[in-house]
Amino acid sequence: MTPRTSPLSRPVTIRRAVARDAKRLTRLVRGSGAYAGQYAAAVAGYRVGPDYIEAHRVFVAVGAEEDGGRVLGFYSLVLAPPELDLLFVADEAQGRGIGRLLVAHMRSEARAARLDRVRVVSHVPAEDFYRRVGAVRTGTVPANPPAVPWDRPEFEFRISAA
Helix, strand or coil, rough: EEEHHHCCCCCEEEEECCCEEEEHHHHHCCCCCCCCCHHHCCCCCCCCCHHHHHHEEEECCCCHHHHHCCCCEEEEEECCCCEEEEECCHHHCCCCHHHHHHHHHHHHHHHHCCCCEEECCCCHHHHHHHHHCCEEEEEEEECCCCCCCCCEEEEEEEECCC
16 A cells, blocks of 8 residues: 555555455446536446456555545556556545656556656546646547447557666
8 A cells, every 4th residue: 555645635555456445436437427418328337347357457546534435536557558547536635746746656657667758638627627737639549439429539648667
């Protein structure tokens, strides 16, 4: 576990996800306000299963025990090919630095895995966030109807050696 502090004023721990986190992570994805309205169909049937957690490097940001130790956000790093597959922060925890903590942790994991780049296909409303945390725009991924009927920005994180 990696304890870190954040603008939440209470410690946040980032730990490896385990199978019992699957339902909470699925609820976080499906309940994300960023996927309301026209974007809702993209996550309506989405599932983060125990098998996914087992196959990839999935990490969760957990609040302090005084706050119930709830999951504030999570990310998934796929190693081959290198991609930040998922990054979600609970709606009520957004704007408090959790996403930035998760990205910093992801960069550290990527560095440890000796990756030099990590691709991200961004949700359209998250584009500014990725720019602010240092991702570089590399292109656009065309729409893939019916699942994703809109073009999405593509970014990459360049991972420097330790």
